[in-house]
Amino acid sequence: MTSLDETFTRRTLVMRSFSPSAPIADKTLFAGRTEQMSTLISIAFQNGQHAVIYGERGVGKTSLARVMKSAFSGSAWTSYYTCSSGDTFGSIWRNILSDFPISDSRPRAGFAKDTVTATSTLADMLRDTDPTPNEIRGVLELLGEADGNAVIFIDEFDRPDAPSTRSLFADTIKILSDQAVPVTIVLVGVADNIDELIAEHMSVQRALVQIQMPRMTGDELMEIVTQGMRSANLGFEEEFAKQVVRISQGLPHYTHLLCQNAGVYVVEQGREKVHAMDFDFAVTRALSNVSxxxxxxxxxxxxxxxxxxxxxxxxxxxxxxxxxxxxxxxxxxxxxxxxxxxxxxxxxxxxxxxxxxxxxxxxxxxxxxxxxxxxxxxxxxxxxxxxxxxxxxxxxxxxxxxxx
Structure with a gap:
């Protein structure tokens, strides 16, 4: 008979292996999207190139961005910021630039020969509360002088209410591209097309690589089931996975939700394999977990x-x-x-x-x-x-x- 401690441990493993409520940040649990990942990798260190990830809600845009931010962190300066409705151009950049520390070493006052080091961030380089695109360009150039590239992810870009925000970002991207500043900006937002996110400057589109996130294919959703169940040390019948894929309609949220509920149920039953007959129970449980x-x-x-x-x-x-x-x-x-x-x-x-x-x-x-x-x-x-x-x-x- 399975002990309570073992059941708790196995249940926790299932909960960690499927993530319906939060974006995936662990690349070992991330499935599919190889084309989109390849595109981001190819442009990340090309001066003058930036990206916009767009698509309908629930298709995994944030998960892709978070996994890629983690992937780039070993070879570039990185920052990730999630916008809110009250954000402005200035507030977004102040939060982003706060992620980049700078230090200044100066001789200590008096007759001492040692130095004192003051630590601040790039946000402290902004003189005004409402910086211009050129001021942002000047501050970001400091990263290049430090012999480092940077990749900056700006999520929920469709949320800020300030009407000037998108226009100012379009200006900034245009300037960064023209000046070949070694910084890649990746905008992420809910939209059917790029014009809904950036409506200014036709010329800025030359600097923006458009990465559309369609709904996931059946094979990609099946990969979520396979990787998650493997991580949870559970087997599964193919018919169960097929039913999960069909009802998910290309949305990874429901694949994670149904698999998590089925996995927890199987663990509670003391079993090690999810059967097709467990699908209905997973659906019943999942209904109460939908937003x-x-x-x-x-x-x-x-x-x-x-x-x-x-x-x-x-x-x-x-x-x-x-x-x-x-x-x-x-x-x-x-x-x-x-x-x-x-x-x-x-x-x-x-x-x-x-x-x-x-x-x-x-x-x-x-x-x-x-x-x-x-x-x-x-x-x-x-x-x-x-x-x-x-x-x-x-x-x-x-x-x-x-x-x-």
Whole structure:
């Protein structure tokens, strides 16, 4: 029989091997994204080259940036800063430059022959609270004089509210590139395209290597399962992994979440292998670990005091075939709604449901974004973390067994 201490140790190992709540920082647990990693490595030490990592929420941008920051730290000065809504151009740079220490040795006052060393940071070199891009360039050049390259990661770049922030960063990147300052800036943010992050200076795009983070492939998600289970000293049936990959819809968060819950359950049972039958238990446990925001969106969109089709229509939307932009049409929903309900519904029967989900002001709105023209509308989930949750709810509530 497994002792309590051994169970606790094994459980802790599972929790460390899968990380649904925080970005991956340990490169031994990081899976996939070899193309994006290769691109960052190739530009990191090229003067005049900078990068922007962009993509929808939940695809692993921060994990990639953190792992790469760790990888570069042995051969370059590095800094990592996460922006907040109240940040400005000046506050971001003061926090970043505080990571770079400088020292100044001077003769001690009086007749003593020894010296005294004063330690400060590059942030102390800024004269004003609102530095200009040229002042930032002048301070960063000190790193080059110290015979060192630097790679600076700026995460959540889409969050600052100050309208001038992005423009000033565009100016800074342009100047650093033109002057070949040995510093690489890597911007990271939620966006569909680079223009949503940097809308200034067409010429700055020549200095910015665009690294899009698409949803992970099935093979990359399978790699997460394999590496995590190996790290947790657990075996697993291939069918379990396939179900996890299908329901995750390319989002590593759900792969980590489901594997962690399944692993903990197996350890509690005193077993060393995750079976396909453990998938449903993992889904049930994982539902309560999904963010409160996602759960509230689902509840608001589907709640009713009477019998309605809102749950079934929303599930059909999550199941619908998507194009490369993540959009789907009403006919796509119709086909899946038939699978969910076992009845044939024509589009007029649920058209109002789609309108409610895509409205701006309604109680059920803010779920879908609607594009196109009348009778040819296409829809897309605004929050990419919502569809896998909807699929898990449908699974637990017995509305679909498509993942069996």
């Amino acid at each position: 409160q925001t996602v759960r509230e969106k689902y509840h608001r969109a589907t709640f009713s005091n009477r019998e309605t089709l809102y749950r079934q229509v929303l599930l059909a939307c999550a199941m619908a075939e998507k194009d490369e932009l993540g959009t789907f049409s009403a006919p796509d929903v119709r086909d899946k709604l038939c699978e969910v309900t076992g009845r044939r519904y024509e589009i007029p029967a649920f058209a109002n449901h789609l309108t409610d989900f895509s409205s701006i002001d309604g109680a059920r709105g803010g779920i879908l974004a609607k594009r196109g023209v009348l009778r040819r509308f296409r829809y897309r989930f605004i929050d990419p973390l919502l569809p896998p949750y909807i699929l898990m709810k449908g699974r637990v509530e017995g509305l679909t067994k498509e993942l069996s």
